[in-house]
Amino acid sequence: MGNDALRSLPSVDSVLNELAVSEGEDCLASQVKSAMVRELLDELRKVLSGGAGASIDISLTSVAEEAARRVKAFGELGLERVVNASGTVLHTNLGRAVLSQEAIEAMSFAASGGVDLEFDTALGQRGERDARTEELLCHLTGAEAACVVGNNAGAVLITLNALAEGKEVLISRGELVEIGGSFRLPDVIEKSGCVMREVGTTNRTHPKDYRDAVTPDTAIIFKAHKSNYEVVGFTSEVDLPELVGIGRENALPVVEDLGSGALIDMSTYGLPKEPVVAERIKAGADIVTFSGDKLLGGPQAGIIVGRKVFVDRIRKNPLKRALRAGKLTLSALEATLRLYLKPNEVLRERLPTLRYLSRDIEEIGALAIEGAELLSRALGKDYKVKVIDGESQIGSGSQPMARLKSKLVSVTHKEGRDASFIFKAFLKAKPAVLGRVKDDSFLLDMRTIDKASDIVPSGFLGK
Numbered sequence: 001m002g003n004d005a006l007r008s009l010p011s012v013d014s015v016l017n018e019l020a021v022s023e024g025e026d027c028l029a030s031q032v033k034s035a036m037v038r039e040l041l042d043e044l045r046k047v048l049s050g051g052a053g054a055s056i057d058i059s060l061t062s063v064a065e066e067a068a069r070r071v072k073a074f075g076e077l078g079l080e081r082v083v084n085a086s087g088t089v090l091h092t093n094l095g096r097a098v099l100s101q102e103a104i105e106a107m108s109f110a111a112s113g114g115v116d117l118e119f120d121t122a123l124g125q126r127g128e129r130d131a132r133t134e135e136l137l138c139h140l141t142g143a144e145a146a147c148v149v150g151n152n153a154g155a156v157l158i159t160l161n162a163l164a165e166g167k168e169v170l171i172s173r174g175e176l177v178e179i180g181g182s183f184r185l186p187d188v189i190e191k192s193g194c195v196m197r198e199v200g201t202t203n204r205t206h207p208k209d210y211r212d213a214v215t216p217d218t219a220i221i222f223k224a225h226k227s228n229y230e231v232v233g234f235t236s237e238v239d240l241p242e243l244v245g246i247g248r249e250n251a252l253p254v255v256e257d258l259g260s261g262a263l264i265d266m267s268t269y270g271l272p273k274e275p276v277v278a279e280r281i282k283a284g285a286d287i288v289t290f291s292g293d294k295l296l297g298g299p300q301a302g303i304i305v306g307r308k309v310f311v312d313r314i315r316k317n318p319l320k321r322a323l324r325a326g327k328l329t330l331s332a333l334e335a336t337l338r339l340y341l342k343p344n345e346v347l348r349e350r351l352p353t354l355r356y357l358s359r360d361i362e363e364i365g366a367l368a369i370e371g372a373e374l375l376s377r378a379l380g381k382d383y384k385v386k387v388i389d390g391e392s393q394i395g396s397g398s399q400p401m402a403r404l405k406s407k408l409v410s411v412t413h414k415e416g417r418d419a420s421f422i423f424k425a426f427l428k429a430k431p432a433v434l435g436r437v438k439d440d441s442f443l444l445d446m447r448t449i450d451k452a453s454d455i456v457p458s459g460f461l462g463k
């Protein structure tokens, strides 16, 4: 029986011929199609020889249909839109900051032709790739020098390697963070070729702990922003000015990994205060590193600012070539930074991250009412849709405990289907909509939604 079925499996050529009949102009190359058809037939052969073939249809039409579906899907693979109604403004899994129109246009411009990325047209010779962003970064942070790499993990890696390879790095036990996605500070310190010298205890570290740990092998004092957790209770940490003092006494640079690193004081927008890069530079940090796509609201990038002697060493390090940012990143970053030169209100209007974070609760509420109405109509009478109060969070390790009051659309099924069913159905829709499940409800946070209709995927959810 198995063998009969195997024999009646269509041939590669017959399936390819069938495919050729049905496909439009936008076809894939024939070698791509044959590879996919072969793969499909191999799969079927395995199923059939496993004896489970009785129930599957292996007629030419049916196999060709499946092949056509796969070929079409393969030709269309790409990043797909996921509407962020999760309540996490900077969602790492969705690509963090949504870029400003200015940044999008700058990227598109850079993508579509040659640009003076690393070429000085005035002098007719090779230029410095980070020069333009450096000027802006220095202006915005008060630092003497700056350079840019692919992300902040890379910024930390190259900084440690350039300033402390083969030597000791002092770091408080209370700051040995894991950021997620396998970024653990102790591992990064090791990979950068440095020796980690832990100081103090998990909950308390004192100035004396640093002073006692300094040896002729010490190269830097490192401070990490505790992005995604807080130590509460009987705690004590050495603040930056004091650490800078200890650094100066011992001629050691102080490096701070700020993680999010805000360029402006978020509290002027009614948000919880996050360390501001300019304030850390002013307090004496020799190098500060932070991400481009967290609170800054730009593209994925790692930004290094600080004293020129140290930035120069980082720039000349061979890892810089390995970690350098490309023209798309640099043009988007530059355009984002230029928005910070504008008045507060203009920045807030044009920078999506800041707009979402500082959004007025009335505005979110109005959007929620409109969204709930649209959704209620689309889902029909079996679903109960209403607006409720809720909370959003910043995300990407900024102020992990902070909650921003928000308005949410809550969806429940009147009988039977639980919230996780609805959660999955919204993810399967086109475009996918990411909400969250809380207790028995499926929730859509409207803080990060631009138009109410964005939470209503077209044609989905069997009622």
Ligand SMILES: *Cc1c(COP(=O)(O)O)cnc(C)c1O
Pocket: 151, 152, 153, 154, 156, 179, 183, 224, 225, 226, 227, 228, 257, 258, 259, 260, 290, 291, 292, 301, 302, 396, 397
């Ligand atoms: C987010 C974060 C990083 C990693 O930054 P990426 O830009 O994601 O590479 C490193 N350190 C801290 C403290 C962070 O919060």
